[in-house]
Amino acid sequence: MIEINGLNKKFGKLQVLDNVSLGFNKGECVALIGPNGCGKTTLIKSILGMVVPDSGSIHFDGKDVKHQHAYRERIGYMPQIGRYPENMSIERILTTVQSLRGYTGELDSDLMQHFNIKAIADKRMRTLSGGTTQKVSACLAFMFNPDVLILDEPTAGLDPLASEILKEKIIEEKSKGKLILITSHLLSELDDLVTSIVFMQEGTIKFHLPVQELLQSTSESKLSKAIASVLRQENAFKHATSNQLQS
Amino acid sequence: MNKITRFVITDIVRNKIMIVYALLLAALSWGVFSMEDNVSKGMLTILNLILLNVPLVAVIFSTIYLYNSSEFIELLLSQPVKRSRIWWSLFSGLQLALLLAFVLGAGIPILIFSPDALGITMLLVGVMVNAIFVALAFLGSILTRDKAKGIGMAIMLWLFFALLFDGLVLFLLFQFSDYPIEKVMVVISTLSPIDLSRILVLLQMDVSAMMGYSGAIFREFFGTTSGIGICFTILLLWIAVPFLISLRKFNRKDL
Numbered sequence: 001m002i003e004i005n006g007l008n009k010k011f012g013k014l015q016v017l018d019n020v021s022l023g024f025n026k027g028e029c030v031a032l033i034g035p036n037g038c039g040k041t042t043l044i045k046s047i048l049g050m051v052v053p054d055s056g057s058i059h060f061d062g063k064d065v066k067h068q069h070a071y072r073e074r075i076g077y078m079p080q081i082g083r084y085p086e087n088m089s090i091e092r093i094l095t096t097v098q099s100l101r102g103y104t105g106e107l108d109s110d111l112m113q114h115f116n117i118k119a120i121a122d123k124r125m126r127t128l129s130g131g132t133t134q135k136v137s138a139c140l141a142f143m144f145n146p147d148v149l150i151l152d153e154p155t156a157g158l159d160p161l162a163s164e165i166l167k168e169k170i171i172e173e174k175s176k177g178k179l180i181l182i183t184s185h186l187l188s189e190l191d192d193l194v195t196s197i198v199f200m201q202e203g204t205i206k207f208h209l210p211v212q213e214l215l216q217s218t219s220e221s222k223l224s225k226a227i228a229s230v231l232r233q234e235n236a237f238k239h240a241t242s243n244q245l246q247s
Numbered sequence: 248m249n250k251i252t253r254f255v256i257t258d259i260v261r262n263k264i265m266i267v268y269a270l271l272l273a274a275l276s277w278g279v280f281s282m283e284d285n286v287s288k289g290m291l292t293i294l295n296l297i298l299l300n301v302p303l304v305a306v307i308f309s310t311i312y313l314y315n316s317s318e319f320i321e322l323l324l325s326q327p328v329k330r331s332r333i334w335w336s337l338f339s340g341l342q343l344a345l346l347l348a349f350v351l352g353a354g355i356p357i358l359i360f361s362p363d364a365l366g367i368t369m370l371l372v373g374v375m376v377n378a379i380f381v382a383l384a385f386l387g388s389i390l391t392r393d394k395a396k397g398i399g400m401a402i403m404l405w406l407f408f409a410l411l412f413d414g415l416v417l418f419l420l421f422q423f424s425d426y427p428i429e430k431v432m433v434v435i436s437t438l439s440p441i442d443l444s445r446i447l448v449l450l451q452m453d454v455s456a457m458m459g460y461s462g463a464i465f466r467e468f469f470g471t472t473s474g475i476g477i478c479f480t481i482l483l484l485w486i487a488v489p490f491l492i493s494l495r496k497f498n499r500k501d502l
Contacts, residue, residue, distance in 0.1 A: 011501075045501070045502070048324070048325055049324070049330075050321070050324050050325065050501070050502045051501040051502070052499055052500075052501060067330075067498075069327050069328055069329045069330070070327055071327070072325065072326060072327040072328075073327040075325075077325045079321075079325070083317075083318040083321050083322070084318055084319075084322060085316070085318050085319045085322070086318070087258075093322075096250075096254065097322070097326060099250055100250060100251070100323065100326050100327075100328060101326055101327060
């Protein structure tokens with residue numbers, strides 16, 4: 001559904017994305033993981049067209065997304081830090097986005113009900129706490145029944161109860177056959193969600209593996225441990241090769 | 248009118264600064280006309296007031312508004328909206344809202360006291376100057392992400408065109424008075440939209456005494472009619488060029 005080919009992006013001298021190629025299909029729930037500043041958010045923003053890549057292409061359902069906008073109708077995006085016009089009320093934000101999208105179908109108001117957004121709908125964005133802003137972002141991402149959900153650190157800043165609600169919602173949407181992209185560095189949260197893992201480091205893809213394969217090859221039962229062991233192996237390999245070179 | 252433009256206009260019109268701006272323009276124009284019996288003299292005073300106030304409010308208000316809308320722009324960008332449409336809508340929204348204040352404040356008294364070609368030229372000049380400085384604000388705010396720098400740049404722009412430019416022209420005139428620099432002066436006067444607007448109105452009023460050096464040369468060079476035409480064309484370029492550069496930059500900006 002999303003095909004990324006040879007994507008490069010530099011911010012000044014820093015190579016944030018270095019020849020990134022990936023493919024995602026319907027019904028997958030992909031976790032993008034990696035240390036801070038490895039290019040996860042830049043990759044996501046490139047898919048959304050908010051960051052313009054230097055070279056390489058992104059295809060959405062077979063169509064190049066460069067200078068296109070219509071494909072975003074099918075994406076629900078939850079940013080890492082939601083920034084909204086300070087003077088708008090929650091209600092106003094929701095209705096504005098709805099009218100901008102020209103969305104006439106049935107709204108998915110599950111999250112709004114669970115988060116009890118109605119009770120605070122007339123509050124201005126400026127007065128909201130970080131967690132509540134995240135809840136609004138989540139509602140916006142899921143509201144228009146998009147085919148693809150892109151969630152950037154969805155549970156950061158949410159209280160345990162809210163993040164549990166969100167996780168359940170993600171699982172529910174996954175079962176409807178939607179493509180879900182999640183970035184996170186809290187590996188423990190991803191265990192019961194994801195079907196495959198993309199590990200990024202310094203702008204390159206280290207590996208892109210289905211969860212089953214990853215667990216089997218490392219003979220671990222927990223994702224976090226599996227990834228840690230993959231990284232250890234890699235480091236050991238590096239050490240070995242560099243030692244060989246030296247001797 | 249598209250949804251984003253409408254949103255921007257309603258957002259600005261509710262802003263109290265816009266009401267104060269319209270009231271200020273109204274007080275100045277009504278005041279000048281009621282104190283001055285001679286309409287032409289009144290128009291000259293108003294011309295100078297407009298050429299000082301309109302650019303100031305246009306460039307600074309637009310710059311601050313753009314920086315404050317960065318969140319809104321970011322929200323829009325993740326939605327199925329074309330990038331260039333976002334920038335165009337912000338531009339037309341700001342233009343229309345500021346024009347509304349200008350027409351309600353200064354336009355009505357001008358048209359009541361001088362309902363002729365001169366009055367209409369004055370209005371057009373106001374509209375043009377407003378549009379030019381909004382366009383310059385768009386260019387300035389896309390060039391730097393830093394709000395303080397951006398607003399500083401807006402103030403410098405206004406200061407340069409409204410006050411310093413005249414001084415520079417005079418300085419050049421005195422320094423090179425021994426040389427035939429008429430042609431150069433015509434070119435130089437097109438470098439300031441405010442000067443150009445002044446020349447435009449003065450050509451229309453046909454008061455050579457008030458025209459100043461560059462105005463006189465302009466008339467000598469192009470005659471009244473084609474002089475006015477050329478002024479208009481250059482003013483239009485002053486709107487189009489900064490805005491189109493900013494649009495190009497916005498289309499490539501990473502957010």
